[in-house]
Amino acid sequence: MSNDISFFFNGEKFTGAKGQSIAAALIANEQRELRRTRFGEEPRSIFCGIGICFDCVVTIDGVANQRACLIEISSDMNVESSL
Amino acid sequence: MIIVVGAGPAGLAAAKSAASKGCHVTVIDSQARGGGQYWRHQTEVSGYKSNRSIDYLHELQQNILITHITGAQVWSAEKLGDGYQLNYLQGGVEKKISGQKIILTTGAYDRTLPFPGWTTSGVMTPGGAQSLLKGHGVVAGKTIVVSGTGPFLLPVATALAKNGARVEIIEAQSPLRWALSPLALLLNPGKFPELIHYVSAILRLKIKVSFGSAVTGYHNGEVNISKVRSNLSIRKKNVRSATADVVATGWGFLPDVTLGGILGCAQTLDRDETVIFAVDREQRASVQNIWIAGEATGIGGADLALAEGAIAGLSAAGSRIPMALIWKRFTKRLFARALQRSYPVGAGWQQWLTDETVICRCEEVSCQEVIESVQELGAEDARTSKLFTRAGMGLCQGRVCSRNVSDLVASTTKCAVSRNERLAASNRPIAAPISLGVLGDGIAG
DSSP, X not given: OOOXXXXXXXXXXXXXXXXXXXXXXXXXXXXXXXXXXXXXXXXXXXXXXXXXXXXXXXXETTEEEEETTTSBOOTTOEEEEOO | OEEEEOOSHHHHHHHHHHHHTTOOEEEEXXXXXXXXXXXXXXXXXXXXXXXXXXXHHHHHHHOTTEEEEOSEEEEEEEEETTEEEEEEXXXXXXXXXXXXXXXXXXXXXXXXXXXXXXXXXXXXXXXXXXXXXXXXXXXXXXXXXXXXXXXXXXHHHHHHHHTTOEEEEEESSOGGGGGGOHHHHHTOTTHHHHHHHHHHHHHHTTOEEEESEEEEEEETTEEEEEEEOTTSOEEEEEEEEEEOSEEEEEESEEEOOHXXXXXXXXXXXXXXXXXXXXXXXXXXXXXXXXXXXXXXXXXXXXXXXXXXXXXXXXXXXXXXXXXXXXXXXXXXXXXXXXXXXXXXXXXXXXXXXXXXXXXXTTTTEEHHHXXXXXXXXXXXXXXXXXXXXXXXXXXXXXXXXXXXXXXXXXHHHTOOXXXXXXXXXXXXXXXXXXXXHHHHHSBOO
């Protein structure tokens, strides 16, 4: 697969392939941590990977609590770690 | 019109058989492509018998009687006149669809058990690792420990190894437990070539396999492995360690019973106390004009799901069910029962925990907090403990932790989890979170 879609994660530019989820594209770029938890500020990545557990929630273009494992990357998408 | 919720093996089989009798069918599914969690084909990953899905997916795309709605998250359902209305979100927009009859094939997700370090980045479910690979073409890590119990560890481990990861399998149960189920093996001879396929792949790919062991800790890339008994209690703690950047850990599956629960379909407990739907001979639920097939009526894998889906589709179309299909379902159910006997998940995992181990990932509730809610605050069941601790009240609505919290509370109070508590813990008023803005306006933000 060719990495021809670029998007932003916490201000940094990443690239991924069409059809890849945000989580998959970031993990492929060795960016495993997707957010920090509210209370313990522990790093979290994907866990269930199929939209059940909500561990991977991020803010996408200003909309909070979106599951990074389900939503596919698109050009210039702005992804930020939720807190 | 018949609405099928879910496009996995059961849903595709239901759609195909109902359409074969001339019915109009709409298949509604949350993913962009059909196939469910089990049949994912964006990336070329060869698995055992994966070609079987081609017929069903072809039918989904080509049969003019079948409409496929993709990327749709059904968040609620209600009775509407003679039929039902499903409310769903698609691309942030709220939509509705209604039909006379509904076939629910909502599938299952990995069951997980907590251990010290299970919230660290790098620990995921086998289903998660498989979805990254087959759905998105990404190998989860370079060195991966695939652990837990059940046959699903085999396709996950072999697919990861084939794609370049160094893989080790840690299976908690002994393969000798299959000796408890001779009839199931005898009536399912098709499982032997499958077993040979995986054993030869394991040998060829040099995957190390241990039995009677479990991952009981993961810190800074170091995996602690303990010897465990069949009830998962520790026989010998930290017998060895391994290094890995990913631990994929799963303990069988839990069915997604939310939508049928919202529609009032009667639930029951499977032999291993998993909450499932009660269905009759033709897969009919307790509510009129609703059929349920696949994992939601008992975990059994794709073969059972295909048989149940085909039966549900024919029944919804008002057709007679051929004996051959009933027999097929019987043999597959026998095999499903054998899986429960071979890969039991006992309560011994509680010995793996420390006071600080998180039990509810969403609300970051520790094992100690749950135990204190019983010992110091007087909680007598998981529901009361949840009110004190918020365990199970986060975004996942307790899908990941509620069964574990119930078991932990039961061990602390020394009272078994009641049937009613198990059933009540699976009730969720909505199937997916929806913002009040979308609910009010019908569109996102």
